[in-house]
Amino acid sequence: MGKCDVSCKALWIKVSVCIVVLFREYVSSKTINKVIQVHDRIFCCIAGSLADAQAVTKAAKFHLSFHSVQMESPPLVIAAASVNISYKYKEELSAHLIVAGWDRRDGGQVFATLNGLLTRQPFAIGGSGSSYVYGFVDAEYRKGMTKEECQQFVVNTLALAMNRDGSSGGVAYMVTIDEHSTEEKVILGNDLPTFFDQ
Amino acid sequence: MEKHCIDSQVKGVSTGTTILAAIFDGGVVIGSDSRASIGGEYVSSKTINKVIQVHDRIFCCMAGSLADAQAVTKAAKFHLSFHSVQMESPPLVIAAASVLKELCYKNKEELQAGFITAGWDTKNGPQVYVVALGGMLVRQPVTIGGSGSTFIYGYVDAKYKPNMTKEECLQFATNALALAMGRDNVSGGVANLVVITETGVEHVVVPGDKLPRFHDE
Numbered sequence: 001m002g003k004c005d006v007s008c009k010a011l012w013i014k015v016s017v018c019i020v021v022l023f024r025e026y027v028s029s030k031t032i033n034k035v036i037q038v039h040d041r042i043f044c045c046i047a048g049s050l051a052d053a054q055a056v057t058k059a060a061k062f063h064l065s066f067h068s069v070q071m072e073s074p075p076l077v078i079a080a081a082s083v084n085i086s087y088k089y090k091e092e093l094s095a096h097l098i099v100a101g102w103d104r105r106d107g108g109q110v111f112a113t114l115n116g117l118l119t120r121q122p123f124a125i126g127g128s129g130s131s132y133v134y135g136f137v138d139a140e141y142r143k144g145m146t147k148e149e150c151q152q153f154v155v156n157t158l159a160l161a162m163n164r165d166g167s168s169g170g171v172a173y174m175v176t177i178d179e180h181s182t183e184e185k186v187i188l189g190n191d192l193p194t195f196f197d198q
Numbered sequence: 199m200e201k202h203c204i205d206s207q208v209k210g211v212s213t214g215t216t217i218l219a220a221i222f223d224g225g226v227v228i229g230s231d232s233r234a235s236i237g238g239e240y241v242s243s244k245t246i247n248k249v250i251q252v253h254d255r256i257f258c259c260m261a262g263s264l265a266d267a268q269a270v271t272k273a274a275k276f277h278l279s280f281h282s283v284q285m286e287s288p289p290l291v292i293a294a295a296s297v298l299k300e301l302c303y304k305n306k307e308e309l310q311a312g313f314i315t316a317g318w319d320t321k322n323g324p325q326v327y328v329v330a331l332g333g334m335l336v337r338q339p340v341t342i343g344g345s346g347s348t349f350i351y352g353y354v355d356a357k358y359k360p361n362m363t364k365e366e367c368l369q370f371a372t373n374a375l376a377l378a379m380g381r382d383n384v385s386g387g388v389a390n391l392v393v394i395t396e397t398g399v400e401h402v403v404v405p406g407d408k409l410p411r412f413h414d415e
Contacts, residue, residue, distance in 0.1 A: 122413075131348045131349060132348060132349070132351035132352050133351070133352030133353075134349040134350075134352075134377070134381045135349045135350035135351075135352060135353035135354075135374065135377035135378060135381065136350075136352035136353040136355075136356055137352075138353075138377050138380060138381070138412045138413065139353055139357075139373060139377055139412055140356075141413050142413060143413065156356065157352065160351070160352035160355050160356055161352060163355060164351045164352065164355070195355045195356050196340075196355060196356075196358050196359065196360075
């Protein structure tokens with residue numbers, strides 16, 4: 001299964017691409033939503049084995065809601081990311097998650113959980129399509145972007161990756177999270193930005 | 199991350215590498231990094247030149263097994279000089295690329311090398327040709343190759359524009375090489391660039407500490 005996610009801290013945006021390829025060349029679904037809401041202001045993008053990722057996030061959602069009842073306050077993003085860690089089951093599972101959200105203590109944050117390693121980053125990319133856009137995100141990311149710039153950065157990155165990666169494609173699903181709201185947006189394939197050779 | 203590691207199938211010294219070539223208005227820039235490694239674990243040379251001159255205005259960059267690439271380029275150089283004596287004129291870039299392609303295709307079982315050929319000739323101006331691993335020959339305005347190239351596909355797609363000036367194209371090539379060297383463990387060292395135009399050939403070497411830096415460095 002392949003995909004590309006980009007999460008960008010400056011505006012707490014998450015994006016995801018929707019296509020799943022199972023069993024070699026068979027496309028099992030063209031419009032899977034890979035951005036999952038685990039709490040009001042915390043979302044999670046999944047890559048790797050979709051079944052494993054769904055199982056992990058379902059368990060995480062349950063833990064988190066229980067945790068937030070106990071703490072009597074919304075959970076921190078780092079709590080959500082820690083709960084999602086697949087370290088205990090890393091031999092059996094193969095899922096890479098990017099957790100992003102907003103909390104009152106640290107504002108917008110992006111955490112990458114790769115095979116059990118938890119790191120906080122200004123932005124994160126993952127999935128099979130991500131190798132093609134490492135250079136682009138290294139060059140284009142700047143600290144302190146505005147919301148519109150960040151959304152444009154994320155959409156451009158996804159479009160470039162979808163253009164090159166055989167297992168990514170379909171539509172782009174983008175969620176913008178800030179203190180006041182979460183805004184979801186779907187960008188259809190033909191509305192994505194085009195580049196030099198298209 | 200063992201599961202995600204791609205095992206290098208190349209025996210001996212390989213130029214796990216990043217190579218690229220791009221056409222600008224009036225010429226072409228071809229460039230590469232300068233690291234040679236064995237098995238992705240040991241850097242056997244930090245300053246190897248992967249941009250080889252096969253004729254006055256034709257250069258080629260190699261990727262894959264270093265031994266195979268050197269043998270093929272030596273044979274190509276010989277064929278080309280013979281060909282240009284016979285034709286009584288400088289060879290076309292496509293002639294150089296075809297010579298490499300013939301060698302790669304005829305020996306595809308034994309060889310593991312890919313090439314980018316770039317140059318300038320009087321008939322078609324600046325051109326870039328890619329000879330892939332199995333011997334396919336394709337002409338493109340901009341192309342990247344080697345293990346480090348996967349990381350810069352997005353950057354090249356986004357930033358390349360046709361008819362750039364020479365300075366813009368040099369900056370684009372340097373940035374692309376720097377980004378790839380930053381992410382790929384088997385690419386590094388200095389950036390070797392060659393600018394080929396009707397009037398001549400210019401070598402530009404950008405040492406590691408003068409490479410452009412990006413947000414995380």
